[in-house]
Amino acid sequence: MTVRQTKAGSDIRTIADGGRNMSIVGKAMLLLSTLLFLALTGCAPGTHVAYVTLPDSNGVAAYRIRDVSGAFTEIIGSPYLAGTSPAAILLSPSGRYAYVANRIDNSISLYSVNSLIGSLTEIFPRTTTGLDPAAMAMNSAGSLLFVANEIGSSISVYSINSASGALSQAAGTPVSTSPNPVALAVTPSGNFLYVVNTNLGVIFGYSVASSGALQLVSGSPFPSDTGAFALTMDPAGHFVYVANSTANTVSVLAIAANGALSHVPGSPFATGTTPVALATSPNGQYLYIVNESSNNITEYSIAPATGFASTLTGSPVSCGIAPTFVVADPNGYFVYVVSQGAKTISSFLVGSGTGELTAAGPKSATTSAIVGGISVGH
C-alpha cells in the first residue's frame, strides 16, 4: 500500500499494490459473494411444456412443468390466439412446431415454438381442412399430419415441410369415411392409421403411403365395442387401445403385419363409467384411462407379449370432476388429467416400477375455461 500527501496535507492510502492488502472484511465479502453467486447460478432441475386449447376463448394456454415437483408455471404471453374453437393440438417430434385444429374455422393453425421459452407464435396463413377438424395424429417422423373432419366425415392428410413446418395437402385427400370420425392414431412406423367414428363401435384401418395416400386395410373395419370413442397406440406399435364409452370397456387389439386388428385374449377389459380418453406410458408398460362419469382413472399393466391388460393395485384413482383428457409426460414421471368440471389440469406421479398413480398434491393448473385438447412436449 502506498501513502502520499494531498494538497491539504492529509495522507491518503491507495490500492497500488493490486489489492494484496485488502482488508479481511473485503476478503470475507468476496468469499461470501462467490458463494452467493454459485448458489444463484446452480442448475435447476429439468422441465417440460404442456399446451392446452381453450375453445371458448379461442386460445392456447402454455405451461412450463418442473420434472421433479410437477409444478405448473404459465409461460409468458399465454394464452396465445388461435382460430375459432380450437380443439386438438399436436407438437411436432422436433418440438419446433405446434398444430392446432380450429373446429369452427375448419382450419389448422401452425405455431413456431420458441426454443428457449416455449412460447408460441402463429405462422399465417392457416391451412384449410374439411368440416369440423376434431382430432389429429402425426407420424413419428413428423412428415405427415392426419386430420379427422367430424362433420365432413373425412380424413385430410398433409405433408409437413421439415424446415418451415408448413402443411401441404396430400394428393387424393381428404378421404371420405363413415360418419363422424372423432379420433385417430398412427403407428410409430407411420404405415397404418386407425380411426374411430362416433356410435359405430368399430375401428377403420388404413395403410399409409409415403405420399400420404390412404387405403383401407383388408378386413377393415374391425370390431371394438359399443361406443368406441378414443384410441391410442402402443409406443412399440404392437397394439391399439380403444376406449368404448358406452360399454365401459377398453379394447386391446393386436396389429398384424398387414395392419389388420384382432382382439387380444381377454379383450375388451372393464373400465370405469364412460371411458373417454386413454394414454400409455412412454415405455408402453402401463395404460391409463379416464372415466368421465365415475371421475377416476383406471390403471393397467400391459403384458408386452400378449397385450393382456391387468388392473393395477390401487386402481381406480380418483381425479377431478368429468375428466376428458389424459396424457403422459414424455419423461415418464407424470400423467396429466384434464378435468372439464373443475377446469383444471392435475398432475399424477407415476410410481417407479409400479406404474401406479398418486395425485401430486396441489400441482395443477386452472385453465379457467373448458379445454379442447392437450399436448405435452419435452
Next chain:
Amino acid sequence: MIHKFAGRADFSVASVILFLVLISASPLRAQEAARVDAFGGFSYMRFNALTIGYPNDTNLYGFNAEGTFNIKLWLAVTANVSGNYGSQMSSYHFMIGPQYTWRRDTSNIFVHGLFGKAQNNVSIVQPTRSGFESVGRSFGAGFGYDHDWRDRFSIRVLQIDVFHSDTFKKSQNDARVSTGLVFHFGHIGHHRKL
C-alpha cells in the same frame, strides 16, 4: 436439494450475508467523506425467469449506475439505475433508498435499502406485438465494498443487491452483482480528505 436456491435470490441468504458483514466490521473512525459518490460499472443479474415460464432462471448482463448523496458521514441517500440484458429479455431497475456506510482508512463498506420500479421486457414476437413489457414495484437491499484508488476515485470491488419485484403478474426474486468505479465530489467531515 441443489435447486432449492438455484435461480432465486433468497432474502434469507442476503440477511445472513448482511449479518456477517455487520459483525465483521471494525470500529468506526471519525473521518471525512465526499458529499456525492457517483458509481458506474458492470452488473450481472440472475433473473428469476422461472416465474414467467423459462426453463431456468436466466443470466442478464449490463450496467449499474448510482448517485449517492452523503448527508452525514454514515448516512446517505442513494439513487440507482441499472439495465441488464440477456436472451430475449431485458430488465431495468429504477431505485432509491437510504444507505449506511462504515468508513475505514482506505475503504468503505455500505448497506442500503432500495425502493422503486422494475421494468422487464421479453422479446417474443406475436402477430400483433413484438414482445411483452411489464412495470411493477420493486424493493430490495444490498451491500458493497469500495476501496480507495486515487484522490477522487474508488474501486467498487463488489456490490450485491437482491430485489423482490412484481412484474408480469408474478413475483420475482432477483440478484444483482456489480463492480466498477466510484467518483467522489465535494466534501463533508472534519478533515479534508480529497
